[in-house]
Amino acid sequence: MAETFFEAHGLTKKFGGLTAVKDVSFTIGREEIVGLIGPNGAGKTTLIRCILGILRSDSGKVLFKGKDITRKRSWEVVQLGIAGTFQVVKPFRRLPIIANVMVGCLSPRARKRGEWVKRCEVKARDALEFVGISDMALEPASVLSHGDLKRLEVARAISTEPELLILDEPFGGLSPAETELMAKSIRRLHKGGRFGRLHSEGPAMLIIEHKLSELMKIVDRVVVLNFGEVISQGTPAEISKDPKVIEAYTGKEVLIA
Numbered sequence: 111m112a113e114t115f116f117e118a119h120g121l122t123k124k125f126g127g128l129t130a131v132k133d134v135s136f137t138i139g140r141e142e143i144v145g146l147i148g149p150n151g152a153g154k155t156t157l158i159r160c161i162l163g164i165l166r167s168d169s170g171k172v173l174f175k176g177k178d179i180t181r182k183r184s185w186e187v188v189q190l191g192i193a194g195t196f197q198v199v200k201p202f203r204r205l206p207i208i209a210n211v212m213v214g215c216l217s218p219r220a221r222k223r224g225e226w227v228k229r230c231e232v233k234a235r236d237a238l239e240f241v242g243i244s245d246m247a248l249e250p251a252s253v254l255s256h257g258d259l260k261r262l263e264v265a266r267a268i269s270t271e272p273e274l275l276i277l278d279e280p281f282g283g284l285s286p287a288e289t290e291l292m293a294k295s296i297r298r299l300h301k302g303g304r305f306g307r308l309h310s311e312g313p314a315m316l317i318i319e320h321k322l323s324e325l326m327k328i329v330d331r332v333v334v335l336n337f338g339e340v341i342s343q344g345t346p347a348e349i350s351k352d353p354k355v356i357e358a359y360t361g362k363e364v365l366i367a
Contacts, residue, residue: 115140116274121170123156130156132338143315145325148335149358154318158276162194163187193267194276199259201251208234208247214269237265241295257288275313281321289324
């Protein structure tokens with residue numbers, strides 16, 4: 111198994127009398143893509159917001175490369191090498207698309223790790239080229255379709271040079287053709303293709319997704335949440351036949367192809 115460099119231990123988050131995340135523990139190896147699935151309301155988005163420092167967990171720990179980052183703020187988490195995208199995309203709609211990406215390029219981490227480019231604009235354009243929307247770089251973000259907004263969100267995240275990339279429903283609302291394009295970009299990025307150049311290793315990934323048939327094609331392992339708790343962990347094949355997972359969904363076997 112790939113070396114573990116991310117660990118969540120006993121994460122719990124409550125909102126009043128509601129426990130959204132309860133004693134969640136899992137790991138991600140440096141070379142892994144891990145899927146995070148579960149029915150609506152299972153606590154997936156709350157969990158990643160705790161990891162990213164947007165929400166503060168009530169108990170538990172998050173370790174990244176052996177360092178406790180549980181109480182780090184969101185911008186500190188990014189500087190340490192974890193970036194995320196979100197289901198609801200919120201770009202700077204009046205700014206040019208390339209300017210949306212340049213914000214991420216200006217972070218101290220990106221400037222330090224991106225020494226192969228001398229100008230932020232060049233790096234931002236390369237990120238847009240990687241996700242396939244560089245031809246629209248000077249257009250305002252408001253003109254983008256839903257699928258293109260998803261790609262912009264990925265470009266903004268990867269411009270910070272993350273070692274762990276967390277994607278919240280990257281296929282949500284996309285057509286079959288757009289979904290396939292996004293899946294190819296994710297696979298290429300993970301294998302080390304970054305901004306048109308080839309690196310020795312791409313980022314590890316944690317992906318939340320409801321399109322299970324597409325997700326299962328690209329992940330190494332799957333973590334399943336239901337009512338805020340982990341009910342199963344394993345390979346896509348193992349998860350698809352787990353009775354607890356089947357019961358949590360529709361009573362039918364989870365599709366993996």
